[in-house]
Amino acid sequence: MARGPAPQPAKLIALKGTGNATRQKERTTGQPEPKADKVAKPKGLSRLASAQWDRVAPDLLAAGLLTNPDVEALRMYCEAFARWKQANLKIGKEGAVIQNQHGVPTVSPWVKISEAAFREMKSILTEFGMTPSSRNRVKADTGDDDDEGASADPWSKFK
Secondary structure (H helix, E strand, C coil), X not given: CCCCCCCCCHHXXXXXXXXXXXXXXXXXXXXXXXXXXXXXXXXCCCHHHHHHHHHHHHHHHHCCCCCHHHHHHHHHHHHHHHHHHHHHHHHHHHCXXXXXXXXXXXXXXXXXXXXXXXXXXXXXXXXXXXXXXXXXXXXXXXXXXXXXXXXXXXXXHHC
């Protein structure tokens, strides 16, 4: 039996800015807000995973979606990305169908590795709002807190 959509972190809900304001406040009240003061690339990442970290971590950090506890989740995504990329390189060289020891055509084990890594990546990507559907209504946090001044004088931006 389906239980509805998975709960989302308060930051992602706030960035989306959708829904009833009262319900939104109820969902986000009391949720912990982890710090992002110790976010650093973990040691021991493979070469491909490290390169992927360098591509995605700065954007997630800027959007406020990468905090101290999220480092391991992003590490898992980056390592899954590395496995997926390596498997796809092997598929490109050897093909998706290979012959087994009896000469019978069979699906390459690299295809299964690629598919498993893809599922893992997709799961983690949606947690961070990194797919088109998961960020459909997410707006970037620009850090501008000028809204309070604008509410005092709504015409100030037109002067």
